[in-house]
Amino acid sequence: MAEAIAAIAPANVRIGCRMIREGDDVHLLPEEAHSIPARQPAMRRASGAARWIAHGLLAELGINDVAILRAPTGAPVWPDGITGSLTHDDYMAVAAVAPVGHIRSLGIDVEPAQPLPDDIFALVATPADRIDAADRHLAGRILFAAKEAVYKAVYPLDREVLGYEDITVDLNAGRATTKAGRKVSLAYCVAPRVFVLAFVNGDAR
Known part of the structure; x- marks a missing residue:
């Protein structure tokens, strides 16, 4: 699936995916964990998996150790100059990021x-x-x-x-x-x- 979704992405958009695993909630940075109100283990695992992918994509852009907080609207908060999106179903987590420029916003x-x-x-x-x-x-x-x-x-x-x-x-x-x-x-x-x-x-x- 990773190859298929990468193939449809425009230039400068980085996308990653992987199956959600037991214990993925540990990938939430402390600030991220605090910003996510969901207490259901499945939801926190999914959020941890998606953010783990996003952290890796941001690192490829030279952005490290930045917490991706959850805004009151439910949307992730990205670093300045970055647009991105997170998603998951019951089994798969996906993240996409891009520098703001030719792409203004992603979903x-x-x-x-x-x-x-x-x-x-x-x-x-x-x-x-x-x-x-x-x-x-x-x-x-x-x-x-x-x-x-x-x-x-x-x-x-x-x-x-x-x-x-x-x-x-x-x-x-x-x-x-x-x-x-x-x-x-x-x-x-x-x-x-x-x-x-x-x-x-x-x-x-």
């Missing part, structure tokens, strides 16, 4: 490669969404992951809470647009999980 989401339940699809999809380019069994799941990733990418820029109905996704063209007109680029793969990367280019509104 990622990982989901099991399973059809999205019909009741959730009804909440997520709008008539304006275009998903026929995706595998028909997984198109709903990819759409769900795309809107989750888009929200993560645009919230740091616009500070606006968005519902699924506020984001229009065109998987055919690899882009999304928010109700405020924010343009977001999309890339996705299924290898073997559904993974979506959303990013706002440096010259985008």
